[in-house]
Every structure is written in C-alpha cells, then in structure tokens.
Amino acid sequence: MTRRLDPLAWLDVHAAGREEMGLRRRLTPRSPTGSLLDLASNDYLGLSRHPEVIDGGIRALRTWGAGSTGSRLVTGTTELHETLEDELAAFAGTESALVFSSGYTANLAAVTALSSPDCLIVSDAANHASLIDACRLTRSRVEVVPHNDLIATERVLAGRTQAQALVITESINSIDGSRAPVRELHRISRAHGAVLVVDEAHGLGVCGLGGRGLCAAAGLAGLDDIIITATLSKALGSQGGVVLAPGRVVEHLIDTARTMIFDTGLAPACAGSALAALRVLRDDPGLSLAVVRAASELASAAGVAPPPSAIVPVVIGEPGPAVEAARRCAELGLRVGCFRPPSVPTGTSRLRLTARADLTPAELEHAQTTLRAVLADRSLDIASVLAG
Ligand code: PMP
Numbered sequence: 001m002t003r004r005l006d007p008l009a010w011l012d013v014h015a016a017g018r019e020e021m022g023l024r025r026r027l028t029p030r031s032p033t034g035s036l037l038d039l040a041s042n043d044y045l046g047l048s049r050h051p052e053v054i055d056g057g058i059r060a061l062r063t064w065g066a067g068s069t070g071s072r073l074v075t076g077t078t079e080l081h082e083t084l085e086d087e088l089a090a091f092a093g094t095e096s097a098l099v100f101s102s103g104y105t106a107n108l109a110a111v112t113a114l115s116s117p118d119c120l121i122v123s124d125a126a127n128h129a130s131l132i133d134a135c136r137l138t139r140s141r142v143e144v145v146p147h148n149d150l151i152a153t154e155r156v157l158a159g160r161t162q163a164q165a166l167v168i169t170e171s172i173n174s175i176d177g178s179r180a181p182v183r184e185l186h187r188i189s190r191a192h193g194a195v196l197v198v199d200e201a202h203g204l205g206v207c208g209l210g211g212r213g214l215c216a217a218a219g220l221a222g223l224d225d226i227i228i229t230a231t232l233s234k235a236l237g238s239q240g241g242v243v244l245a246p247g248r249v250v251e252h253l254i255d256t257a258r259t260m261i262f263d264t265g266l267a268p269a270c271a272g273s274a275l276a277a278l279r280v281l282r283d284d285p286g287l288s289l290a291v292v293r294a295a296s297e298l299a300s301a302a303g304v305a306p307p308p309s310a311i312v313p314v315v316i317g318e319p320g321p322a323v324e325a326a327r328r329c330a331e332l333g334l335r336v337g338c339f340r341p342p343s344v345p346t347g348t349s350r351l352r353l354t355a356r357a358d359l360t361p362a363e364l365e366h367a368q369t370t371l372r373a374v375l376a377d378r379s380l381d382i383a384s385v386l387a388g
Contacts, residue, residue, distance in 0.1 A: 022319035023340055036335035037363055039298070039353045044310040045205055045287045046358030047237030047277040057238070060272025068265035072099075073254070076265025084275045088242050091282055092204070092212055092228060093221035096250035098243045099274075100259060101266050103201050103231025104130040106241030108137065109257035110197055110229050111168065114249070115140040119164040122156050122194070124148065124180070126173050131199060135168070147173070150184050157192035165194035171203035171214035175344055175352065177295075177311030179207075183218045190225055197227045200244075205235020206310050211281050211288035232266075235281070235291075235310075238274035240266040287357045294364060295355035301368035302353065302375055312353040314375065322349035325374055332370045 018024050030036075047053050060080055068076040081099055089097035100106040111134035115121060119140035123131065126147040135142045141162060145152040148169075157165060167189045169180045182198055189196040198220075200213040208217030215221045215228050224246050232240035243253060253260055281287055296306035302314045316322040319340040326338035329351070337352035344350060359367070 022323060030335075036330060036333055037367060038335050038356070039367060040335045040337040041356075042202075042234035042354060043237055044235045044291050044354065044356060045211075045237065045277075045281065046356045047235070047280060050237065050277065050280055052280055053237055053273045053276045056276025057269040057273035060268040064268035064272075066267065066269070068267055070264060071262065072260055072265040078268060078271070080268055080271045080275065081266065084271050084278070085242075087275060087278055087282075089244060091278060092200075092230075092244045093216045094228060094244040094246070095222060096245060096247040098245075098250045098253050098260070099232075099266050099271065100241040100243070101263050102239065103199075103229065103233060103241035104133075105259035105263055106229045106231070106243050107131050107199060108134045109253050109259045110227055110243045110245075111135060111166065112137050112259075113253050113257040114164075114195060114197070114227065115166055116164060118162050119166060120156070120160045120162040120194075122153050122165070122167045124169045126170070126175065127168060128170060128174050128199060128201070131168055131170070140166075148178070148180055150181060150188060153185065154188045154192075157188065157194055160192065165189075165192060166197055167194050168197045168199075170199040170201065172200075172207060172309040172311065174202055174311070175339060175350075176313045177202070177307035177309040179214060179308045182214055182220060186218075186220050186223070186226065195225050195227060196220075197229065200228050200230040201234060202309055202311060204230040205281055206288050206291055207308070208288075210285035211235060232270065232274040232277075235288075236274050236277040238277055239270040240274055290357035291355050294357065294359050295353075297364055298353050298355055298367060298371065301371040302351075310355045312355065314351040314353065315348050316350055317347060319349040322351060325351055328374045328377075329370060332374065334367055334370045 064078050070076045085097040085099055107130040115138040117139040121135050121140045121142045123135050123142055123144050124147055125144050143156045167185060171180055186196050198215050203214040205211040207214040220226050228244040230242050232238045291310045295310050295312050299306045299312045304314055316325055322338050326336050329336045339352050340349045
C-alpha cells in the first residue's frame with residue numbers, strides 16, 4: 001500500500017518561514033474587565049461599553065431576536081435598520097444610507113456594484129484590504145496610484161478610455177492615520193467625470209464637526225458624485241457597515257450588490273447599538289474633539305507628529321523589535337497594536353496606538369509614561385532582538 005501524501009504539508013513549511021521572519025500571528029483573548037489599558041482597539045469614542053449603547057443592543061435583541069433571519073431583501077430588514085439608515089444619512093449629510101453586516105461587505109458592495117468591465121478604477125496604494133479585494137472582484141481595469149498622489153491620479157484619469165471611472169481612497173488611512181486630500185481628489189475626479197469613493201471607516205466619529213467625517217468637513221457629503229462608506233464597528237462601537245450615497249445609488253445597490261443580496265442582514269442588536277451610539281455622538285460633539293486631543297498627547301509622548309485622527313503610528317522598522325516593543329508595553333500594562341508585513345510594507349513594522357475619547361487623565365498619564373520608557377529604550381531593544 002502506498003503511503004498517503006499529506007496534501008497540507010506545505011502549511012508547515014510556510015508557517016516555519018513566517019516564524020523565522022517574526023511574522024506568526026496569535027489570537028490573544030482580552031479579559032472582559034480589561035487588565036491592560038487599551039490603546040489597540042478601534043473603539044475610538046469608548047462607545048462599545050457606553051450604557052446607552054448596550055441598552056440599545058439589548059432592546060433590539062428583545063424586540064427583534066438574535067439574528068436578522070435573512071437577507072436584507074427577504075426578512076433581514078426591520079424598522080430598526082430603516083431608522084438607523086435614516087439617522088446615519090442625516091448625520092453624515094447624504095441623501096441615503098444602506099446598512100450592511102460589516103464595513104468589509106459595504107466596501108465590496110459599493111465598488112463592485114458601481115463598476116463594470118468598461119470602468120477604470122484608480123485605487124490608492126495604501127487602501128484597506130477590503131477595498132483591494134473589492135477592486136479584484138470587479139472586471140474593471142484597476143490602476144494603483146501612490147498614496148495621496150494627486151498628479152498620478154490625474155494622469156491616469158486623463159488617459160482613460162473606459163466609459164466609467166471610480167477613484168477610491170480612505171479618508172483617514174487605517175495604518176498611518178494620515179488624511180487624504182479629499183477636496184482635491186474630488187475636484188480631479190469631477191473634472192474627469194469620475195465618481196469618488198471615500199472609505200470613512202476611521203473618519204466617521206473622529207473627523208469633522210461633531211465627527212461627521214472628513215467628507216462632510218470638506219463640504220463633499222451629499223454631492224451627486226461622492227460615495228462614502230463606513231463601518232459601525234469603530235467609533236460607533238458596534239458592528240456593521242454602511243454606504244452613504246445619493247438615493248439612486250442606494251437603489252442600485254439594493255437591486256444589484258451581491259453582499260446586499262446574498263449576505264444575511266445586520267443583526268438587530270448591532271443595529272440597535274449602532275443607532276444608540278450615533279445618538280450619543282450626535283448629542284455630544286465634544287467626543288470627536290476629545291479623541292483627537294488624546295491622540296496628540298500620545299503622539300507627543302511617543303515623539304511623533306500629532307495625527308489628524310485617532311491613530312498614532314510609531315514606525316520601528318523590523319518586525320522583531322516592533323513585537324518586542326509591543327510586548328514591553330504589555331508588560332507595563334498597555335495594550336498597543338503591532339503591525340507587520342503584509343499589513344504594512346517591509347521595513348516599516350510599527351506600533352499603532354489608537355486614542356480613545358474616554359481615556360481618563362490618569363490613564364493618559366500612565367500611557368505616556370509607559371510609551372516614553374519603552375521607546376527611549378528602543379535602540380537597545382533593537383540591538384538585543386537582532387542579537388537574539
Ligand atoms: N475599511 C477600513 C479602512 C478599515 O480599517 C476596516 C476595518 N479594519 C474596514 C473597512 C472593514 O470594516 P469592518 O471591520 O466593519 O468589516
């Protein structure tokens with residue numbers, strides 16, 4: 001009898017390679033009470049634990065049940081989904097809104113439903129994986145331009161031969177917290193008859209007046225050639241995604257977007273929590289100011305420039321020292337994000353600190369002291385890790 005070959009043996013070889021490069025990832029459960037101070041989550045406004053947000057989820061759960069029970073097109077739409085959509089659109093300043101089970105599926109919907117084989121997509125090189133995957137699902141020509149490069153964007157659009165064009169960017173980059181030049185991107189897009197798609201996953205709740213996002217701040221929300229996507233799982237502390245767009249775009253998505261038609265609708269508890277969070281945010285414009293202020297203070301302790309967002313990137317270089325710096329922070333009671341390739345380009349492994357609006361002065365001081373201590377020691381860490 002011939003010995004059966006293990007068809008998955010290559011997995012072990014790949015895992016060993018990642019181990020050697022310091023690229024293994026581990027899932028670390030957090031404790032419900034949070035023994036470490038959280039500077040790693042995307043709970044920018046601290047709303048995931050806000051009593052009204054929790055109550056909103058519980059009420060929805062009791063009223064509508066645990067699951068949404070089907071596609072939005074069949075049984076997965078409740079009055080709660082519709083109220084959430086109305087209030088999200090009113091808040092962001094767009095004509096309509098359509099809620100999805102995640103920001104990922106919202107991005108897939110917006111990009112795939114608005115493109116065709118006769119479409120040119122200009123995609124920023126730093127775009128989130130969900131936008132990249134969305135582009136891959138289209139049969140359009142996709143041109144990737146350097147991050148925030150207006151000249152390259154204009155050049156690509158000027159040479160277009162396709163009937164349609166989309167320009168896709170994040171308003172606040174998820175890795176480096178930088179701001180996209182959305183007003184200029186819109187001017188260029190409009191001049192070339194392209195539609196601008198802006199992912200406000202990290203902008204909603206943080207940027208603009210009262211957290212209405214960068215597009216609203218730039219006077220773009222509500223225009224007929226802008227499509228905004230966002231997640232309900234970061235500043236709003238819940239789960240889910242949304243496309244904020246003109247009514248006819250939303251109608252087109254309902255008719256044609258595969259992640260609208262074939263995915264189960266957003267769970268009622270998530271919709272209820274997101275709605276409650278949106279109302280808390282709407283009633284407290286100070287929340288978005290508080291998170292950006294906290295980010296500035298963290299940046300100053302880490303010795304990097306203040307960001308226009310909640311995200312403070314601290315570039316370390318190689319993955320090993322970055323992991324070591326994150327480990328030391330954890331030892332001193334601070335949970336920080338650590339990004340390595342393929343999430344970031346080789347040689348730019350980094351700590352990613354995220355501020356929260358609800359950090360107390362004592363927590364902020366603890367975070368600052370810890371960051372100063374760990375990062376002052378960085379060259380030693382790098383040497384020791386490399387030696388080890
Ligand atoms: N876009 C960006 C820029 C993101 O950072 C994320 C989440 N990391 C998403 C989309 C996806 O959102 P969700 O987690 O709700 O699927």
